[in-house]
Every structure is written in C-alpha cells, then in structure tokens.
Amino acid sequence: MDIKLLEEPFLQFSSGQHVCPRAGIYNYTVSDINNVRPDKIVVGFVGSSDSIGTLISWIKQCRSHIDAKKSNQPNLFTNFPGFNSKIAFKSEIAYDESYVRKINHSTFEQVKKSSDDINDLITKSVEIYLTEIKFLSKNKNPDVILCVLDEQFTKMIYGTSTVEVENSLLDEDETLEVEFNFRRLLKARAMEYNIPIQIVRDRIVKPSSEMQDQATIAWNFFTALYYKASGTPWALKKTTNNNTCFAGISFYKSRDKSTTQTSVTQIFNEHGNGVILRGTPVKESKKDKQPHLSEQQAFDLIYNSLTEYYEAVKIFPQRLVIHKSSNYSEEEIEGFQRVAREMKINSIDLVTIMPTNFRLYREKDYPPFRGTMISLDKQRHFLYTRGFVEYYGTYPGRYIPSPIEVRLFSYDESPEQICREILMLTKMNWNNTQFDRKFPITIDCSRNVGEILKYVESDQKPQIKYSFYM
Known part of the structure; x- marks a missing residue:
C-alpha cells in the first residue's frame, strides 16, 4: 500500500490563480472577464408580492460589502465584496417592473383549498409558476428567472412525496407509487421556455442559526446566478x-x-x-x-x-x-x-x-x-x-x-x-x-x-x- 498527499489544485481566474473560488474571484475577478460575458444580468421575478419585495431589497443590499462570519478560521468564511460593476464579478443585476410577475395570495390560498392532497398541491403550484415563466420568456426574455418561494408555503410543498396510482398494465388491485417533487417538476417543465430558473426561498434574507451566514449565502447565490447567465466564474488550471x-x-x-x-x-x-x-x-x-x-x-x-x-x-x-x-x-x-x-x-x-x-x-x-x-x-x-x-x-x-x-x-x-x-x-x-x-x-x-x-x-x-x- 502506497500513501501520498496530492497538492490542493489551483483554479484559474482572469489575472491569477488561487485554490479558493471566493478568494480567486475577489482578488483576480472572474475567469471570463476579457470575453463576451454577463456584465449585466437581466432577471425576472415570479412569486408573491411580499417575497419578491423582500428578495429585491436583499439583492440591492448585496451590491455592497457584507462582512464575513467571525471565526478562528478566516479563510473558511470570506467577506462578500458586493455584486456590482466595480469589483470581483464586475457585473450587475438589471430589471424593471415589467420583469416582476406577482402571484396573488388569494391564488395560493385557492390552490391550497382546492387540492386533494400534497401531490395535487405540488402539481397546481408548479402550474402557477409556469404561467408566469411562460409570459416572461415570450415577452421579456430575461437571462435568468428567479422563482421566489414564501417560507410558509415552501414547507407545504418542498421535499419529495409519493402517491399511489392505478396502472393499466398491472392487475386491477395493483398500484404504483409515483414520486412528486416541486423543485424537480418545476425545473423539468420550465425547460421548454429556454431560460434557466433559480428557485429562491425568501428566508435567505434573514438566515437562521442553522443556515449559512449572510456572506456565504451571497457568494453561493451570485456565483450560481452568474453561471446560469452563461458566465464562467472560474476554470480549471490546465x-x-x-x-x-x-x-x-x-x-x-x-x-x-x-x-x-x-x-x-x-x-x-x-x-x-x-x-x-x-x-x-x-x-x-x-x-x-x-x-x-x-x-x-x-x-x-x-x-x-x-x-x-x-x-x-x-x-x-x-x-x-x-x-x-x-x-x-x-x-x-x-x-x-x-x-x-x-x-x-x-x-x-x-x-x-x-x-x-x-x-x-x-x-x-x-x-x-x-x-x-x-x-x-x-x-x-x-x-x-x-x-x-x-x-x-x-x-x-x-x-x-x-x-x-x-x-x-x-x-x-x-x-x-x-x-x-x-x-x-x-x-x-x-x-x-x-x-x-x-x-x-x-x-x-x-x-x-x-x-x-x-x-x-x-x-x-x-x-x-x-x-x-x-
């Protein structure tokens, strides 16, 4: 048996290399800075008025610096430099009111009342979001659509459940268990509109003690958003x-x-x-x-x-x-x-x-x-x-x-x-x-x-x- 230690691989950024994605973006900017890239990301919003308003306020706050979580391991928790055109990603979020598609609270309430079970609720909820995704794709064509979920409603529909259904290929008394998952179903159904979606739970604005810290949440959110808008945050070092x-x-x-x-x-x-x-x-x-x-x-x-x-x-x-x-x-x-x-x-x-x-x-x-x-x-x-x-x-x-x-x-x-x-x-x-x-x-x-x-x-x-x- 032979044991050896491989060195931590470096990642490639625009003007330098680093082992850490956050430190690399912070110090050397994203790897595609000199290419055609998303220096302005046009986003659409779908969700309740309260949830969208909360998320938009948070996105505006994230234009500026966010302090890192206090820790004895400062490299594990990195401060977020802000998502703006001056530093790090050197990109900014763009939208106007025509890109905001609000779903009425009464619509959610009606869906909850009319649903027979959790699987019916998931299916109908997906249809509500798809209606607005379709509108944005046909009329506005944003780079990414943010599907914002109210936390109370999220607890009802998130996760994976199964339901027994009849199958004509089986005997009359036999049934199949079919999986239902809101996130997977929404992403699959939304593909036909040719715009990546980002499912966002509005609780990220005020993270609980069990969640990641605010700076880490911002790092992960904007890195994923930049990539979904066809950007390349970092690359492998050849x-x-x-x-x-x-x-x-x-x-x-x-x-x-x-x-x-x-x-x-x-x-x-x-x-x-x-x-x-x-x-x-x-x-x-x-x-x-x-x-x-x-x-x-x-x-x-x-x-x-x-x-x-x-x-x-x-x-x-x-x-x-x-x-x-x-x-x-x-x-x-x-x-x-x-x-x-x-x-x-x-x-x-x-x-x-x-x-x-x-x-x-x-x-x-x-x-x-x-x-x-x-x-x-x-x-x-x-x-x-x-x-x-x-x-x-x-x-x-x-x-x-x-x-x-x-x-x-x-x-x-x-x-x-x-x-x-x-x-x-x-x-x-x-x-x-x-x-x-x-x-x-x-x-x-x-x-x-x-x-x-x-x-x-x-x-x-x-x-x-x-x-x-x-």
Whole structure:
C-alpha cells in the first residue's frame, strides 16, 4: 500500500490563480472577464408580492460589502465584496417592473383549498409558476428567472412525496407509487421556455442559526446566478497541453420506479462548458445487480455526446476521461474504446468513482488531509476529497470523513494524474463556493441531472446545458 498527499489544485481566474473560488474571484475577478460575458444580468421575478419585495431589497443590499462570519478560521468564511460593476464579478443585476410577475395570495390560498392532497398541491403550484415563466420568456426574455418561494408555503410543498396510482398494465388491485417533487417538476417543465430558473426561498434574507451566514449565502447565490447567465466564474488550471474533456455517466429510474433505468451523460471541458445528453433505457445485470450499457449503447451514448460537444465548443478532445459510479462491463469498455478509435481521440481513461467504508486515521483527533491518496495497486485507489483542509486550517465537516474509491478499468494517464483531476473537479460546483465537495462535478452533476430528467416527458427534448438542472 502506497500513501501520498496530492497538492490542493489551483483554479484559474482572469489575472491569477488561487485554490479558493471566493478568494480567486475577489482578488483576480472572474475567469471570463476579457470575453463576451454577463456584465449585466437581466432577471425576472415570479412569486408573491411580499417575497419578491423582500428578495429585491436583499439583492440591492448585496451590491455592497457584507462582512464575513467571525471565526478562528478566516479563510473558511470570506467577506462578500458586493455584486456590482466595480469589483470581483464586475457585473450587475438589471430589471424593471415589467420583469416582476406577482402571484396573488388569494391564488395560493385557492390552490391550497382546492387540492386533494400534497401531490395535487405540488402539481397546481408548479402550474402557477409556469404561467408566469411562460409570459416572461415570450415577452421579456430575461437571462435568468428567479422563482421566489414564501417560507410558509415552501414547507407545504418542498421535499419529495409519493402517491399511489392505478396502472393499466398491472392487475386491477395493483398500484404504483409515483414520486412528486416541486423543485424537480418545476425545473423539468420550465425547460421548454429556454431560460434557466433559480428557485429562491425568501428566508435567505434573514438566515437562521442553522443556515449559512449572510456572506456565504451571497457568494453561493451570485456565483450560481452568474453561471446560469452563461458566465464562467472560474476554470480549471490546465496541467497538460492536451485538450481534455470529462464525461460523467449515470442511470436513473422513472418516477414510478417501474421502468428500466435510463442512461445520461454529461461532458465538461476545463472551463465547465459542455453538454448533457439523455441516452436509452438499459437493463440491470444479473451478475452485479447494476445497470450496464450494451456495446452499441455505450458507443452511441458517447458518440452522440461528443458530437453535441463539438457543436457547442467547435473542437474534439484529444483525451477523454469517463467517470462512472458503477463498475464497467466488458461490453461498455469495448464500446467506449471504439468511440475513441473512430473519433481519433488519442487517450481514454475509464474510471469508477464510488463511496467506501474504508477509513484512514491520523494521530490525535485530526482527520486525514484532503488530497490523501492511498493506492492498493495500480487499478484500485482511495482518495480523500474531504478531510483537513490546510487553506481553511480545519476540517469543515460535522462527521468523520471517508474517502472515495477510485477504480481504473482502463487508463492511459497515470493514476496520480487521474486522482489529481478528480480532486480538481470537486471544485467545479457553481452552486457552492466551499471547495471541498466529496464527489467531482461529473458524478454530482449526473445525479442532479437524473433527478430532473425523470420528470421530463419522453417526447420532450431536454436542455443540454447544466445551468437548467442546478
């Protein structure tokens, strides 16, 4: 067994590099500052009058500096510089009254009274918001639409519930349990209007003690908003001259869990640009009880994804890294390698990333450092993506951290480089500016996308940008 510590990866910003997204934006501005970018983000608002008014007041306050939470670890909590045209993001929010679509309290009350159960309430609530989203998309075309939720109403509709429904394919006495989730249903239904939405709970204006501090909330909110408006807050620091792209493959079941699982792939380059593509239904293997693609399905999924990727960024990668949360079958390996041969991709790495019960312990009470890599052999490794972070001066977690297991089924790059890239990709989540995520964006994204796609109708074409799913 070999143990080594990988250095904390740097991110690329406009005029410099830094390990921390917040410090990098603060000191060096966003990475796309010299490109066509969202220096003015036009937003639309949908929600009750009170909630929208509260959020607008908060957005105005966020134009100015917000002090960081007092802490013995100052790097863990960073003050927010303000979202304005002078510093950091160098962007500003724009709107007028015609971009504000207010939903009357009486409308919400009527929906609550007329709903038979929580699932009916969720469906009708989504329709209320969709009506206003449709209006904004057809008449105003903002960059992002903010769907503001009143906290009291949120507690009624948020979360996931199930309802039993009859299925004509089953016996008369048999039913199916169908999942209902407001957030997933709204994001899926809103895709047809071609504008990313941001669901905002109005409680962020006055966060409780269980929530993040005000500066952190502002960092996360405006970073996500900037990305959804087609901005690039930060990029990966290039470590090789190769044009590399990273693909994440996952599977999801239908809302009633009765159908075969469907594959989905996401492809990113170092700037976070890329595409999302829904594949075809697959069958579960009798050997390992996991879903697997046939050779042709594996070929088609990546071939079609790379074709869409080329249409988006106008270049094919020289190297392809595929991350999967389950093991590879021989058919999948052959299908993916055939794509690489046909598309003249120089190298391909097939990597499985999964949770594990393996633990490593340091002396005293400190957990292992983030970046600790344990190699059992050339194909099997463990990587601590969460742990003691030197930049933060602490382990910013509540529970004992565990590593992820990294299995290499086929690889051209070194195991150390592959693990270093996984560590880098944990920092590419634009929903959270604390950089020590457990899983890389390839795996995180694939899970998020699958949860939304199960609500997209089979005859509806999903959006290819990740901004519609986050």
